Amino acid sequence: MQMPFQLTILGSSSAMPTSKRYPTAQVLNVLxxxxxxxxxxxxxxxxxxxxxxxxxxxxxxISHLHGDHFFGLIGFISTQVxxxxxxxxxxxxxxxxxxxxxxxxxxxxxxxxxxRLVFHPLNFKKPQLILDDAKLSVTSFPLKHRIxxxxxxxxxxxxxxxxxKEQLKSYQIPIREIKNIKAGADFTTKDGVVIPNKDLxxxxxxxxxFAFCSDxxxxxxxxxxxxxxxxxxxxxxxxESEKAMAKTTFHxxxxxxxxxxxxxxxxxxxxxxxxxxxxQPDTILEEAQRVFPNTIAVxxxxxxxxxxxx
Amino acid sequence: MQMPFQLTILGSSSAMPTSKRYPTAQVLNVLxxxxxxxxxxxxxxxxxxxxxxxxxxxxxxISHLHGDHFFGLIGFISTQVxxxxxxxxxxxxxxxxxxxxxxxxxxxxxxxxxxRLVFHPLNFKKPQLILDDAKLSVTSFPLKHRIxxxxxxxxxxxxxxxxxKEQLKSYQIPIREIKNIKAGADFTTKDGVVIPNKDLxxxxxxxxxFAFCSDxxxxxxxxxxxxxxxxxxxxxxxxESEKAMAKTTFHxxxxxxxxxxxxxxxxxxxxxxxxxxxxQPDTILEEAQRVFPNTIAVxxxxxxxxxxxx
Numbered sequence: 354m355q356m357p358f359q360l361t362i363l364g365s366s367s368a369m370p371t372s373k374r375y376p377t378a379q380v381l382n383v384l385x386x387x388x389x390x391x392x393x394x395x396x397x398x399x400x401x402x403x404x405x406x407x408x409x410x411x412x413x414x415i416s417h418l419h420g421d422h423f424f425g426l427i428g429f430i431s432t433q434v435x436x437x438x439x440x441x442x443x444x445x446x447x448x449x450x451x452x453x454x455x456x457x458x459x460x461x462x463x464x465x466x467x468x469r470l471v472f473h474p475l476n477f478k479k480p481q482l483i484l485d486d487a488k489l490s491v492t493s494f495p496l497k498h499r500i501x502x503x504x505x506x507x508x509x510x511x512x513x514x515x516x517x518k519e520q521l522k523s524y525q526i527p528i529r530e531i532k533n534i535k536a537g538a539d540f541t542t543k544d545g546v547v548i549p550n551k552d553l554x555x556x557x558x559x560x561x562x563f564a565f566c567s568d569x570x571x572x573x574x575x576x577x578x579x580x581x582x583x584x585x586x587x588x589x590x591x592x593e594s595e596k597a598m599a600k601t602t603f604h605x606x607x608x609x610x611x612x613x614x615x616x617x618x619x620x621x622x623x624x625x626x627x628x629x630x631x632x633q634p635d636t637i638l639e640e641a642q643r644v645f646p647n648t649i650a651v652x653x654x655x656x657x658x659x660x661x662x663x
Numbered sequence: 664m665q666m667p668f669q670l671t672i673l674g675s676s677s678a679m680p681t682s683k684r685y686p687t688a689q690v691l692n693v694l695x696x697x698x699x700x701x702x703x704x705x706x707x708x709x710x711x712x713x714x715x716x717x718x719x720x721x722x723x724x725i726s727h728l729h730g731d732h733f734f735g736l737i738g739f740i741s742t743q744v745x746x747x748x749x750x751x752x753x754x755x756x757x758x759x760x761x762x763x764x765x766x767x768x769x770x771x772x773x774x775x776x777x778x779r780l781v782f783h784p785l786n787f788k789k790p791q792l793i794l795d796d797a798k799l800s801v802t803s804f805p806l807k808h809r810i811x812x813x814x815x816x817x818x819x820x821x822x823x824x825x826x827x828k829e830q831l832k833s834y835q836i837p838i839r840e841i842k843n844i845k846a847g848a849d850f851t852t853k854d855g856v857v858i859p860n861k862d863l864x865x866x867x868x869x870x871x872x873f874a875f876c877s878d879x880x881x882x883x884x885x886x887x888x889x890x891x892x893x894x895x896x897x898x899x900x901x902x903e904s905e906k907a908m909a910k911t912t913f914h915x916x917x918x919x920x921x922x923x924x925x926x927x928x929x930x931x932x933x934x935x936x937x938x939x940x941x942x943q944p945d946t947i948l949e950e951a952q953r954v955f956p957n958t959i960a961v962x963x964x965x966x967x968x969x970x971x972x973x
Contacts, residue, residue: 369745370738372711394738395705401682420741420771424734428680428704431730435679453770460763461730 356384358509358561358659360586362651363399365625367590367604368421370394374653376421377626379586380405381563383489383507389413389429390505390565396425397432403654407436412484414491415446416567417502423450427457434466441469445483445493447501448474477501480578494578496569498603504566506579512557520553561659564619568626570600571609576617584659585614586651589624592636607637611644620662625651666694668819668871668969670896672961673709675935677900677914678731680704684963686731687936689896690715691873693799693817699723699739700815700875706735707742713964717746722794724801725756726877727812733760737767744776751779755793755803757811758784787811790888804888806879808913814876816889822867830863871969874929878936880910881919886927894969895924896961899934902946917947921954930972935961 359382364375376393380400387409389396400407415423423446433442444450451472458466473483477495484491488510493503513535520526524542526534534540540548564579566587579585587610591599599606605613607624614622622645627634634650641648649657669692674685686703690710697719699706710717725733733756743752754760761782768776783793785803794801798820803813823845830836834852836844844850850858874889876897889895897920901909909916915923917934924932932955937944944960951958959967 369742370708370711372708372714375708376738394735395708398680398682398685398705401680404682418771420738424738424741425704428686428730428734431734432679449770453767456766457763460759461728 355558357382358384358563359656360563360584360623360659361403361405361656362625362653363396363403364391364393365627365651365653366393366421367588367626367628368419369629370421371629374627375399376424377416377567378425379565380410381507383509386489387411388491388507391416391422391567392425392429393421394424394428397429399653400429407433408438408440410442411440412443413445414493414505414565415444415450416496416504416565417498417500418447418450418453419500419568422567426450426454430454430458430466430470431461431463433468434463438466438468441471443471443473445473445475445491447477448472475501475503477503492578494575496566496575497572498568498570502568504564504569504575504579506562506564506582508562509560511560514554514556516554517552520548524548524553526553559661561661563659566610566613568603569605570603571605571613573616576613579613579617579619581618581662583620583662584623584657585617585619585621586623586625587613588626589634589637589641589650590626590628592631593640594636595628595630607634607639607641607648608644611641611648614645614648618662619645620647620660621657622648623651623657624648665868667692668694668873669966670873670894670933670969671713671715671966672935672963673706673713674701674703675937675961675963676703676731677898677936677938678729679939680731681939684937685709686734687726687877688735689875690720691817693819696799697721698801698817701726701732701877702735702739703731704734704738707739709963710739717743718748718750720752721750722753723755724803724815725754725760726806726814726875727808727810728757728760728763729810729878732877736760736764740764740768740776740780741771741773743778744773748776748778751781753781753783755783755785755801757787758782785811785813787813802888804885806876806885807882808878808880812878814874814879814885814889816872816874816892818872819870821870824864824866826864827862830858834858834863836863869971871971873969876920876923878913879915880913881915881923883926886923889923889927889929891928891972893930893972894933894967895927895929895931896933896935897923898936899944899947899951899960900936900938902941903950904946905938905940917944917949917951917958918954921951921958924955924958928972929955930957930970931967932958933961933967934958
């Protein structure tokens with residue numbers, strides 16, 4: 354069974370929330386670790402509603418400093434204080450968000466929070482590796498919006514192959530050899546017989562990837578960065594009929610999101626951040642699907658798996 | 664038919680919202696004018712969901728500066744900007760809220776809002792008339808909480824009686840006499856017959872009143888201020904089993920809310936602001952009803968009419 358790599362949509366409206374859609378927020382579960390991406394007003398409510406444990410969220414990524422992407426942060430932090438959080442909370446955002454948040458904390462006379470807020474300033478000039486461990490890397494990359502704005506690329510690391518347990522036994526492979534075999538070595542038995550590596554291991558599943566392109570106009574520079582991504586979430590605020598409005602406000606149409614997905618060779622495209630003028634995003638979705646059939650208009654509370662792009 | 668005087672609950676959780684309850688917010692409709700009382704995170708979402716026109720809300724009352732009572736304000740203001748509001752927006756709150764809000768507006772580089780934000784600082788030392796016109800008065804009054812906190816009393820004005828139309832005709836009453844008759848005068852016909860006032864008018868319905876007691880410990884000083892109120896909303900964060908906790912945190916139990924209602928001679932009691940520890944506020948409600956039977960535990964999205972306390 355594959356380890357989870359999936360995205361749960363908490364909010365998918367654009368700047369003006371509707372009765373049915375909250376402002377932008379989503380939770381990405383990568384191998385059991387949970388990452389909050391954007392944190393519009395009401396995010397903590399949606400987290401509870403979707404039964405995601407607050408205690409599992411240690412990293413928050415804020416794409417840019419328009420209110421619909423971060424007004425929920427102070428409520429989230431306040432609730433962490435009430436819950437008695439002690440673990441560090443990492444926030445990847447524009448450096449100015451630290452000043453804003455500190456002002457709020459001081460104003461509210463919260464005193465010592467009981468946990469560390471660790472701010473990681475984003476780079477809005479070029480792609481940057483912002484998180485990297487044995488299993489996962491996260492890269493931020495600049496988008497093109499009215500104010501500095503970043504997308505985020507989450508990539509699983511290449512995994513070692515799994516040793517076939519029955520072979521361990523039948524060839525009496527010593528434990529010290531396992532590391533070499535996982536790294537690709539053959540094994541020579543006591544009798545001098547060489548067992549080729551391919552008979553000893555099962556290849557691991559291919560690493561998967563997810564990219565979130567928050568508010569942005571159509572922007573070809575992101576294509577090489579998100580090349581071959583398995584799941585792409587790209588904003589699609591407008592239909593083609595409002596293309597001029599999209600340009601003026603530095604947003605994308607569904608069709609433009611689809612062109613980006615197609616040129617990048619994405620496996621699947623999610624679109625969201627719909628303008629409140631559309632009761633249903635049907636037209637935006639149809640225009641996107643004409644260019645990139647494997648497109649879904651996100652619904653709040655839905656979870657989308659990141660599957661390997663074949 | 665009576666003109667509307669009714670309260671719609673938008674949020675009724677305490678500091679920590681739950682999956683089912685938003686932080687404090689409610690809309691009071693007095694004779695077709697809408698007043699927003701407290702503005703926790705998610706209020707604008709709840710306003711839309713309950714189909715209350717943003718354009719009808721010109722007055723916001725913020726009881727105190729704990730986040731669960733005002734974190735939704737900046738989102739509300741941002742949405743007013745997006746909607747192209749031009750009318751003044753009046754905010755009755757602690758004077759410090761202006762500094763906080765201005766910091767946010769400056770940070771967001773909103774520029775000119777297109778409308779005036781008019782801040783009215785509350786008095787936390789004594790009751791104060793904060794809004795007064797021909798039909799309505801609003802009085803703030805100090806509660807007893809960890810930080811300065813006010814309740815609000817909304818009172819309809821005494822209305823003039825209505826002239827019986829058929830008498831206007833049969834006694835040939837000149838228009839210039841109507842004002843005097845409404846003020847209580849008898850009428851003398853051309854033939855010198857005195858028609859007593861009571862035969863000429865139908866008394867207006869009695870003025871109604873609503874009081875909101877936001878976060879507060881049990882506080883007898885408020886009783887004379889809210890005496891005979893028709894509808895009282897009093898916080899009831901805890902059950903009696905958590906009475907010690909209620910004291911420490913300057914909150915009330917359901918029973919204490921009910922004692923206040925009983926001593927004040929209220930017509931009906933609404934309780935809310937329930938601690939997240941209670942899945943259902945059944946115990947709090949039962950304890951309140953034992954003291955004051957006409958008690959209701961509020962539900963979000965419900966509207967409660969303010970009816971004259973007989």
